[in-house]
């Protein structure tokens with residue numbers, strides 16, 4: 001929003017997990033609340049270990065390294081139907097309504113009537129303290145912590161009705177209402193960054209591929225829209241996007257998620273340092289270093305480093321050397 005509306009405020013902007021298409025983000029919450037109408041589709045977080053195991057069995061090795069991290073979830077075509085229970089129900093499988101619900105969570109809000117939809121959640125990173133259990137699934141239908149954001153936003157910011165329930169809401173109706181009331185103030189989807197470019201501003205975006213709060217493809221969509229509007233070469237002079245494999249909302253998750261964001265140290269050049277060098281020395285950022293600490297605690301020592309590559313490049317294993325060390329990987333296109 002700063003780069004779009006107040007382009008002269010900052011020389012450099014580091015934007016992590018941007019909620020820039022706010023109205024669609026909150027409206028997409030109605031998709032995860034469809035379990036209110038179909039309570040038998042509710043998936044207990046006790047099933048997440050089985051879901052995670054099935055996702056990883058399907059997609060972990062696609063990037064050449066079996067490490068519990070999916071480098072590029074867009075290449076993962078995990079089918080929840082593969083987990084459908086043969087009979088009855090168990091923590092290791094999904095009932096038919098649960099299969100439908102899980103598919104919807106990955107698919108997001110579908111486009112309709114010529115209007116774009118909104119991306120869903122990505123396979124990988126469902127487990128763990130910052131995963132789906134708290135944010136999406138909660139302890140009963142529509143009780144995840146994300147639900148409070150969506151529900152209260154529509155009650156108090158859109159409909160002015162404390163009794164409003166997402167029970168009958170659809171993505172289209174919610175988006176229309178949220179757009180009418182709040183898009184002008186809160187959406188930051190303008191791809192025209194000419195004024196920020198003219199000011200000499202630099203923008204680095206990053207987003208965890210396993211973010212359960214803000215679907216990561218939304219950031220790719222915005223980045224691509226800027227490329228289209230400004231032209232790829234011009235945009236490359238002042239914008240970068242880093243997609244962080246296995247990182248949940250801003251930090252945490254199965255992947256190395258210490259990338260120099262908000263003061264978290266990494267073991268090489270992080271995103272903030274990269275931005276600083278770009279603004280102050282004109283040194284354009286290339287790959288930076290992502291670190292995973294033991295127990296996600298910087299004081300406990302380094303468990304793994306990986307290069308974090310400017311989108312659309314990904315870190316590729318060279319085929320030899322420790323997969324816990326960044327130098328065993330190179331940034332390359334798929």
Ligand SMILES: [Ca+2]
Nearest residue numbers: 060065067069
């Ligand atoms: Ca992998």
